[in-house]
Amino acid sequence: MSQPDNIYSQPLEQVRDFVFDKAVVDVFSDMILRSVPGYQTIISTIGHLAQVHCQDNSNVYDLGCSLGTATLAMRRTIKANNVEIIAVDKSADMVEKCRLHLQGYKSPFPTQVLCDDILNIDINNASIVILNFTLQFLQPADRQQLINRIYQGLKPGGLLVLSEKLKFVDQPCHDLIDELHLDFKRAHGYSELEISQKRAAIENVMRIDDLSAHYQRFKNAGFNHYQQWYQCFNFASMVAIK
Numbered sequence: 001m002s003q004p005d006n007i008y009s010q011p012l013e014q015v016r017d018f019v020f021d022k023a024v025v026d027v028f029s030d031m032i033l034r035s036v037p038g039y040q041t042i043i044s045t046i047g048h049l050a051q052v053h054c055q056d057n058s059n060v061y062d063l064g065c066s067l068g069t070a071t072l073a074m075r076r077t078i079k080a081n082n083v084e085i086i087a088v089d090k091s092a093d094m095v096e097k098c099r100l101h102l103q104g105y106k107s108p109f110p111t112q113v114l115c116d117d118i119l120n121i122d123i124n125n126a127s128i129v130i131l132n133f134t135l136q137f138l139q140p141a142d143r144q145q146l147i148n149r150i151y152q153g154l155k156p157g158g159l160l161v162l163s164e165k166l167k168f169v170d171q172p173c174h175d176l177i178d179e180l181h182l183d184f185k186r187a188h189g190y191s192e193l194e195i196s197q198k199r200a201a202i203e204n205v206m207r208i209d210d211l212s213a214h215y216q217r218f219k220n221a222g223f224n225h226y227q228q229w230y231q232c233f234n235f236a237s238m239v240a241i242k
Ligand SMILES: Nc1ncnc2c1ncn2[C@@H]1O[C@H](C[S@+](CC[C@H]([NH3+])C(=O)[O-])CC(=O)[O-])[C@@H](O)[C@H]1O
Pocket: 020, 032, 063, 064, 065, 066, 067, 068, 069, 070, 088, 089, 090, 091, 094, 116, 117, 118, 119, 131, 132, 133, 134, 137, 138
């Protein structure tokens, strides 16, 4: 099990840019549950979507898989035959723990865990592609080409599930919803110091978009069918269908 996240609990002389290193990997399960409202609902719905929409003789991609939580949810639910799962993360520490984590659960589906940048991955014959809170960590200039390659690699009827933290164009509404998220973190035991140091750490590495930017990218890539299916505060999940 995860250790408690106390990475930002002591005052730091200098808050460095957030990285998914060994210290973060060791506390990651606790961090994500206490930081992302709706995370468990999104994970179980990814499992359900994969159960319903995974196609025979296809590939399933979990891009930015971290500890493989979405992969595990899908391995538990998929009923299709001849399915291969490709989980990818560029953090070597994450991939190491992800592989150990997946070894703990038997599955009939061959699963590769690749340590690579998702921008380098060949996406083909896919019926399900998951980007669960990963796109927000890519350079904004690289985001459209990834969505384009996912569109091209999907089979007809295939799904892209994209979960992201959102910003809102109306500033008072943005601030109100942001405060709801901070209250969620407070309610889960994070102090004001932890909240402000984490914020400083992710400021430069996690550039968030508004919903219309995501919809525009889907459209530019060629998707004709896309819809947000979930939101809790500023955390949302969308689905796009080829
Ligand atoms: N270019 C990249 N290439 C590969 N991996 C990347 C890249 N950029 C970031 N990552 C990886 O994307 C993951 C983002 S966490 C995803 C949660 C998971 N999906 C979950 O369902 O639990 C979200 C969060 O921590 O808010 C990290 O493991 C990074 O190493």
